[in-house]
Amino acid sequence: MSMKVENQLADRTRWRPEFCSIAKTLDLLSTKTTFLVLRECFYGTSRFEDFVNRIPASAPALSRALKQLESAQIVTRVPYRDPGARARDEYRLTPAGEDLLPVVMSLSLWGNKYIYNGSPPFSFVDARTGQPVRVCVTTDNDVPEAQSSDIEIRANFTLD
Amino acid sequence: MSMKVENQLADRTRWRPEFCSIAKTLDLLSTKTTFLVLRECFYGTSRFEDFVNRIPASAPALSRALKQLESAQIVTRVPYRDPGARARDEYRLTPAGEDLLPVVMSLSLWGNKYIYNGSPPFSFVDARTGQPVRVCVTTDNDVPEAQSSDIEIRANFTLD
DNA sequence: CCGTATCCACAACGATACTG
DNA sequence: CAGTATCGTTGTGGATACGG
Numbered sequence A, B: 001m002s003m004k005v006e007n008q009l010a011d012r013t014r015w016r017p018e019f020c021s022i023a024k025t026l027d028l029l030s031t032k033t034t035f036l037v038l039r040e041c042f043y044g045t046s047r048f049e050d051f052v053n054r055i056p057a058s059a060p061a062l063s064r065a066l067k068q069l070e071s072a073q074i075v076t077r078v079p080y081r082d083p084g085a086r087a088r089d090e091y092r093l094t095p096a097g098e099d100l101l102p103v104v105m106s107l108s109l110w111g112n113k114y115i116y117n118g119s120p121p122f123s124f125v126d127a128r129t130g131q132p133v134r135v136c137v138t139t140d141n142d143v144p145e146a147q148s149s150d151i152e153i154r155a156n157f158t159l160d
Numbered sequence C: 001c002c003g004t005a006t007c008c009a010c011a012a013c014g015a016t017a018c019t020g
Numbered sequence D: 001c002a003g004t005a006t007c008g009t010t011g012t013g014g015a016t017a018c019g020g
Helices: A008-013 A021-029 A032-042 A048-054 A059-071 A101-114 B008-013 B021-029 B032-042 B048-054 B059-071 B101-114
Strands: A075-080 A088-093 A122-126 A134-138 A151-155 B075-080 B088-093 B122-126 B134-138 B151-155
Touching: A008 B151, A021 A032, A021 B032, A021 B101, A032 A048, A032 A059, A032 A088, A032 A101, A032 B021, A048 A059, A059 A075, A059 A088, A101 A122, A101 A134, A101 B021, A101 B101, A101 B134, A134 B101, A151 B008, B021 B032, B032 B048, B032 B059, B032 B088, B032 B101, B048 B059, B059 B075, B059 B088, B101 B122, B101 B134
Parallel strands: none
Antiparallel strands: A075 A088, A122 A151, A134 B134, B075 B088, B122 B151
């Protein structure tokens, strides 16, 4: 159960670090905090204060993670101004950032299955049909692809 | 462009660390080296020496990563014996480990697109049809899902 | 050769304090 | 409130050495 290799050339070179797309992508996302910032972006968080409140990491760590994502062009700062307040920036996913949705979703769905053993606190469903969201590896060209805005977060528990 | 939230309950709780499937999964995969070990497993690597030769990390780091993956039940040791040599163990993905394919593939495909700008050193294609492999987030139930053994690694370059 | 323990170096984090 | 600089602490990696 592993991938096939086309030829000797690929066999000899596929592990070279300079050719490894996974290693290079992980360099951009480097730390766990960075992944969690990304998660929050998909959850709709955009302001620094909210990142601080919603991620178990310190403000300096989050500042570093946001800088990192910004320099990787995964996140971009956009100005906003609350009524009566001075202009500030918020952090939004770029199109490249949006394209990381499969990474975030597949990590989450794997944990739902193997850590929460199929009874996760939250599920992701199609906002209109209620169908569960899946991440699949496929060679089919015609798969209807969901965007983050098509996805709804559903709680599977109640609090007292 | 972000996910919707079903209700106030979900809105108040989705960032709590104890409910975060992504954080918990990342705890298991903790480090970049661990991700690269996982990559090698999908590439068919199973012996310690090969991990050492194919991943730019030291033997102790790889030993730690393999232990980590083993305790997370993503990888399992299976005995083997080369003719004339003494019995040893090799490392193989469990079914849970195989289910991390979308994580590995989505990281790789993202890098192929945004780091190599669409001209990556390696592509992943269907071993029979040659169709490019994709990772998609979908709510469709009928998507034909590819396994790692259906995927071929193709080199997009030549050496002198 | 397979793999791990030890030890040192460095990188990332948190607490704190500070500026706009 | 929105960040960032500093600094002590911790965790992760590499070099080395060692045992099965």
